[in-house]
Amino acid sequence: MESQGESTPDHLREGVASGILASIEQDVERRGGSTARRLVGAGVLGVVGTLGVMHLVLGHPMGHHPTWHASAVAVIWSGILIVSLAAYFLQIRTPSLPLAEAAGIGVLGLGLAGICGAACSNQHFLVWWADTQVGARLSGELGPALSASCFGLVVTIFIGAVAALVFTLSNRGRPIRPVLAALALFLLLAPGIALQSYDVSWGVFWLWLLGTAVGAYVGIALGTRVGRPVR
Secondary structure, eight states: OHHHHHHHHHHHHHHHHHHHHHHHHHHHHHHSSHHHHHHHHHHHHHHHHHHHHHHHHHTSOOTTSOHHHHHHHHHHHHHHHHHHHHHHHTTOOOSSOOHHHHHHHHHHHHHHHHHHHHHOSSSSHHHHHHHSHHHHHHHHHHOHHHHHHHHHHHHHHHHHHHHHHHHHHHSTTOOOOHHHHHHHHHHHHHHHHHHHTTTSOHHHHHHHHHHHHHHHHHHHHHHHHHHHHHO
């Protein structure tokens, strides 16, 4: 009995590994390897999204943040990213809700945001924006809240357009709903805005979110529209 009890974990591990390999092999034979491709795609998206979160969190100065704030943002961010990756890998969709495609665009956009954040000379993005000629002028004429909204609008139009264009060109024939994809991108960017907005007014925070939401939709709609004729 003891020898059987000791050998059971090995049998279980071998059985699980054999089952996974058999499933992928069967999928390759029957459906051209779609599961294997989704696995690779989810892995790539996971790396991109995780690097985006890492750059946006680790690059941000935390001296003025309480421990709970940074921890809460990181936990929420990770949870949204995991759900997005699961939706993409499992290809969760309904006839009217292509959730997998929306999640894929959202994670790509998060990765692009991380690249932009790493390239920014000041990790307090609104401070950097206010120091630019355009940002300083908008802050002086419209106030910091509307200036933050313009910043979120412009940046997210760029991020959404590039992410949607790349996804559209690399996933031919897959339906994309700009509203749904924009919601996914917005949810993945919102924790970063919360992290950046700890010491600003509520007006700046909410209008930054509003500009980001509008920019996500405009950018993704533009990217998908440009990508379709090219195909």
